[in-house]
Amino acid sequence: MITFENTQPTLAIHKFTSCDGCQLSLLNLGPDLLQLSKLVNIQHFVEAGIVSPDCNVDIALIEGSISTNAEIERIRAIRAQSHYIVALGACATAGGIQALRNMADGDAWLADIYPNTEALDSLTTSQPIADYIRVDFELRGCPVNEKQITQFLLQLAQGVKPKTVDQPVCLTCKQKNIACLMITKKIPCMGPVTQTGCDALCPSHQRGCFACYGPIEQANIDSLTEHFKHLGISAKAIKNKLLNINNQPSDFYKTARRMSENSGFRQIKA
Ligand code: SF4
Ligand code: SF4
Ligand code: SF4
Incomplete structure (x- = not known):
C-alpha cells in the first residue's frame, strides 16, 4: 500500500553519473510541471533552481549510475532520507552507456586520458543504483518519457502503486x-x-x-x-x-x- 505522511508528498531529484537528459525530460514538461508541482512538493531539483540535497522526502527520483566512491556514500545517504526511491532512466536502472567500461580495462582507459590518475575518484565500473541500495520503482529509457514520469507521479501521489509494463x-x-x-x-x-x-x-x-x-x-x-x-x-x-x-x-x-x-x-x- 502506498502511503505518505504529508498530504502533498515531498519530492527530490538527485543527479549521479549521467548526462542530465532525464532531468531535462522533467523540465520539458513545461506547464505540466507547474501542475505537477501542485501535486508534489518539490524540495530538491537543481536544474530547476531548487537546492536542498540533504532533505528528507517521500519520493526521491535518482538520475545516473554509480561510478565513484563518493557516489556510493551519497546514494546510501539518500536511501536513508527517502521513503520511496525511483531509479530514473537507463543510467540509474542499468548503468547507462558509460557501463561499456565494465567490459574493458577501465584503469588503462583512464591512464590513456589523464597524466595523473591518483587524484581521480573513479570506480572501474558503472553500476545501476540497485547494486548498492534497495530501489522501490524503476522508470526506464534514455531519456525517460516525460508522459510516463507524469503518469507515474500522479499515481504514486494518489496512493496507487504504479504498474510496470512488460510488453515490447x-x-x-x-x-x-x-x-x-x-x-x-x-x-x-x-x-x-x-x-x-x-x-x-x-x-x-x-x-x-x-x-x-x-x-x-x-x-x-x-x-x-x-x-x-x-x-x-x-x-x-x-x-x-x-x-x-x-x-x-x-x-x-x-x-x-x-x-x-x-x-x-x-x-x-x-
Ligand atoms: S523506440 Fe523507444 S525504446 Fe526503442 S530506442 Fe526509441 S525511444 Fe528507446
Ligand atoms: S538515461 Fe540517458 S538521458 Fe537519462 S541521464 Fe542517462 S544518458 Fe542521460
Ligand atoms: S513492429 Fe516492427 S518497427 Fe515496430 S518495434 Fe516491432 S520490429 Fe520495430
Whole structure:
C-alpha cells in the first residue's frame, strides 16, 4: 500500500553519473510541471533552481549510475532520507552507456586520458543504483518519457502503486498502426525484445529501436539476432546493437559475449 505522511508528498531529484537528459525530460514538461508541482512538493531539483540535497522526502527520483566512491556514500545517504526511491532512466536502472567500461580495462582507459590518475575518484565500473541500495520503482529509457514520469507521479501521489509494463515496443507499433519497419523496409529494429513505454518513438519517425528501455522479461534475443543475420547485418553490428545504451542487462550482455567468443573481434571482459 502506498502511503505518505504529508498530504502533498515531498519530492527530490538527485543527479549521479549521467548526462542530465532525464532531468531535462522533467523540465520539458513545461506547464505540466507547474501542475505537477501542485501535486508534489518539490524540495530538491537543481536544474530547476531548487537546492536542498540533504532533505528528507517521500519520493526521491535518482538520475545516473554509480561510478565513484563518493557516489556510493551519497546514494546510501539518500536511501536513508527517502521513503520511496525511483531509479530514473537507463543510467540509474542499468548503468547507462558509460557501463561499456565494465567490459574493458577501465584503469588503462583512464591512464590513456589523464597524466595523473591518483587524484581521480573513479570506480572501474558503472553500476545501476540497485547494486548498492534497495530501489522501490524503476522508470526506464534514455531519456525517460516525460508522459510516463507524469503518469507515474500522479499515481504514486494518489496512493496507487504504479504498474510496470512488460510488453515490447512492437505492441505499441500495432496500437498506433505503424507499419513494421523490419518487415516493410528491412530496417533492423530491437523493438521485439525491448520494453515499451516510449510510445514507439523511433518507429514513429521511421527509425529502428535501439533498445533504450532495455529488455522485456521473456526476450527472445536469439530469434532476433538470427533475423538480423537474414537481413544481412554483420555479427559485429549485431553485437554493437546489443551493447548499446543498455549494455549490462544479462539478456543483451550474454548474447553479445557469446557472439564475441565465436567471432574474430575483440573479446568482452567477463
Ligand atoms: S538515461 Fe540517458 S538521458 Fe537519462 S541521464 Fe542517462 S544518458 Fe542521460
Ligand atoms: S518497427 Fe520495430 S518495434 Fe515496430 S513492429 Fe516492427 S520490429 Fe516491432
Ligand atoms: S523506440 Fe526503442 S530506442 Fe526509441 S525511444 Fe523507444 S525504446 Fe528507446
